[in-house]
Amino acid sequence: MNWNDCIERTNTHSVKWSYADEEVIPMCIADMDFQVSPAIIDAMKKKAAHGIYGYTTFCKGYDAAIIDWWQRRHQCRLEKEWIAFSPGIIPGMNLLLQIFTKPGDKVIVQEPVYYPFYSSIENNECEIVKNTLIYREGRYEIDFADLEKKAADPLAKVLILCSPHNPVGRVWTYEELKKVGDICIKHDVWMISDEMHGDIVYQGHRHLPLFNIDPAFRTRSVICAAPSKTFNIAGLQTSIILIPNKELREKYEQKLYQYGMMRPNVFGVEATIAAYNDGEAWLEDLLGYLEGNLQYVENYLHQNMSDVTYHKPEGTHLIWLGFEKLGMEGNALWEFFLEKAKVKLDEGFKFGESGRTFLRMNIACPRERIDTALRRMQEAILHFRIEQHRKKEEVSK
Missing domain, CATH: 3.90.1150.10 (Aspartate Aminotransferase, domain 1)
Structure with a gap:
């Protein structure tokens, strides 16, 4: 792969490259300015050549590709039943907040953090509660004393965890994630763990899925993930919502049907399989x-x-x-x-x-x-x- 190839992206309907001033x-x-894996391009060509792009459903190969990837890359064992769909992590997060909260409830975020978290909370008429990260000796850390205090509020229903953290780039350690989870379990606070960037981690660090930290966390948490950032396929709108809690998963599936969001992109399924199997x-x-x-x-x-x-x-x-x-x-x-x-x-x-x-x-x-x-x-x-x-x-x- 020639990573130094400056591929032209103007006039391609790219959000990133659509600014009016072309000098900018x-x-x-x-998203990345790199071409995707050849395996994904081949899968897209094959699907395009088929010439029929009708309503699409999931398949055994899709589930297997996800399960194998998480086991291989993160030593995280997933059950097929846990895998739910969303066209994007933020739409999925909005649906989850509708289940977890009612207007006036509080949702905790660890700012500075990915700004669509804020709009997702406000969309559901909830109050944003900031557990601001501490900057100490060139590194961001979680303020656990402050998190404990804010999670103890009876109106605090959810913590949205960003792991790895966007924008500060922290990859949370086992000890940090264990403390976060223990605090949330203690105060009956649900955890939505955005692990979108979990595959992009550098030497000396390791992404730890929240489910791996403590089996008790699985019943009170959801992981949001996708091949989007890893393989530069966000435009194919195929995200993964992992929900071990059966009652919650059924409520989430009902929300998908309520909003007509139950079917994936015809190319998104093929790209996900190709990415995880051959990328x-x-x-x-x-x-x-x-x-x-x-x-x-x-x-x-x-x-x-x-x-x-x-x-x-x-x-x-x-x-x-x-x-x-x-x-x-x-x-x-x-x-x-x-x-x-x-x-x-x-x-x-x-x-x-x-x-x-x-x-x-x-x-x-x-x-x-x-x-x-x-x-x-x-x-x-x-x-x-x-x-x-x-x-x-x-x-x-």
Whole structure:
């Protein structure tokens, strides 16, 4: 696979590449600028050549591919009955919140966190409760004392866990996940574990599915996952909701039928099977390239933009960059790089109040594109510093 191939994505209906100004480099939105595994392309060609794209259902091969993947990659044993469908994790999460909560209930999130969590909670007329992560010695940690206090509230019904965490890139340890689960079980709080990025984890770290931590967690939790981030097939809208609790699973299936969401994308089923059965070598190669990209960004920032705070992710293909020393925050910070550097990053403030001085960068693209984006950002910061200095001199005259 040629990861350095800068494949043209403009005029392809790509959300990421649809910005009006074609000079802008999009380093936002968590999809990759890489072609998918050849196994997936072959499966898509075969299905397309069949020429009939009618209503589609699931099959033994689909379930088997998922079960085998989770056993092989994560040593997590799934039962076929646990596997439920959603066209995306966020739609599935909205349905789950309808089951778990009623208007006025509270849902806990660990901010800064993937911002659609907030809208999912608000969609269901619930209150967002923030268990803000602690930044300590260059690493984000969970505030367990605060989590205990907020989970103890009788109105707290659900914790949405992001594992690995988006955007800060933490891959939670066994001890951390055990503490989280124990607190939730103690206070009768359901856990929705978003493990979308669980396959994109770097050397020295290991993703641990919540079901593996303690068998007791399975009856009070749901795992949301998908081949989408792993294999760059989000547009095929095939996500996986793992629900061991039979009563909950039946309620969830009823919700799917209620909203007419019970049938998968005709190509999504084929892509999932091909990805999980034949895409592992492609993924291993991808992870090696992404690690190289991470190191490249780290070296570049250290040598040229030392006033930018770099949080090296343990997982995900996203970097959480801090710009506290620039003296800008919120939308002004995001617009600065968009307008002055022609680089589009993800707005940190959308992930929560603690993200106001941050921006999220997607590094799942050819290294040449990363280099160009970083150089543009460096130049924009340099001009900004020069202008600041000029203004100070004028004031002092």
